[in-house]
Amino acid sequence: MGDTESQVAGGKVLWHFTMSLDGFVAGPNRAMDWMAGISSRPGLVEEYIETTGAVLGGRDGWNAAGDSRPYGGAWHGPIFVLTHHPEDAMPADGVTFLTCGPAEAVRIGLAAAGGKNLEVLSPTIGSQLLELGLIDEIDLHIAPILLGDGIRLYDNPGCAPVRLHRVGEGDPVAVVNVRYRPTAPAKRSAESSPGAAAE
């Protein structure tokens, strides 16, 4: 099993995130500086810029984003932000604040996406949509980092397990095997480090 296939536009609802190995999509206080220094396969960002027709986010993420826009401003399209209190939101070009339910927000977002994909960039809204059966794909880029704290992709204590099928070739219920090592050298003597015997 290799890397994922290129993403394609197809009117899909994608729950799309870069996520730490331990399942966080934002650090404590919504910090995002941990994403610095992480690389992705060539052309990956362009894939999503091309195939995304609209974005649906939540009010906290919107507030935290400040002036920044998805894909560093390289993507242009309609953004929908779900909130209970649109009256105190600063108006912004291309941004619509919605007070409807998540299912209606998806309907609006998909219509605006014009056949391309609707990206859900919110853990809380993604969870609600998952429960409603409205997520087509959970599309993740797993970063080689452990955060230990922050905002989880899926934070739903007490819920029943949500079973998934991996998209792509091969057994859809097989585990995905990955191996990492800390970037700091292991604090062991040279004699006991892996490979020492062979040197």
Ligand SMILES: NC(=O)c1ccc[n+]([C@@H]2O[C@H](COP(=O)([O-])OP(=O)(O)OC[C@H]3O[C@@H](n4cnc5c(N)ncnc54)[C@H](OP(=O)(O)O)[C@@H]3O)[C@@H](O)[C@H]2O)c1
């Ligand atoms: N790693 C990545 O690739 C990536 C990408 C994008 C964003 N992020 C991060 O993800 C984080 C988003 O965090 P989050 O999940 O805590 O916040 P969020 O989903 O952005 O916002 C949650 C808020 O949205 C509003 N909301 C949610 N569902 C609603 C509904 N059904 N009806 C009306 N309003 C609703 C509520 O705000 P009100 O009640 O106040 O209106 C709720 O408190 C941000 O820190 C952002 O930086 C990470």
